[in-house]
Amino acid sequence: SEEVTQEVLVEVWRTAARFQADRGSAMTWVMTLAHRRAVDRVRSAQARVDREDRVARLDHTPAFDDVTEQVESRLEREQVRRCLGGLTERQRQAVTLAYYRGLTYREVAELLKLPLGTIKTRMRDGLIRLRDCLGGTA
Known part of the structure; x- marks a missing residue:
């Protein structure tokens, strides 16, 4: 969560010029960025686990022939x-x-x-x- 927070703050800093007040409050914009970043992180972690599981199954040789x-x-x-x-x-x-x-x-x-x-x-x-x-x- 700390890494996601840091990434969101960096993104806010870099993209602050694109913020449009007429589309919602700054808090809503930051929370939306944070939510999207958190979802991306969870999906990325799950994809990594899935890849590792697939590789482990491929490398697994049966206990008997x-x-x-x-x-x-x-x-x-x-x-x-x-x-x-x-x-x-x-x-x-x-x-x-x-x-x-x-x-x-x-x-x-x-x-x-x-x-x-x-x-x-x-x-x-x-x-x-x-x-x-x-x-x-x-």
């Missing part, structure tokens, strides 16, 4: 499919129903008309084989 993420995801899906192929048909059926269709062990047992304990055993054995195939340790 989309192509790499897509390739890794595809490779993981292919490895899971390959490992699912290594299960027995009964294990694959139970795992697929539970993990891809979102059924509970009890719902899988009811759907396949098998005892819950049988489904739990198939799931445990299938998940152990999947873990070993995928290289897991837990």
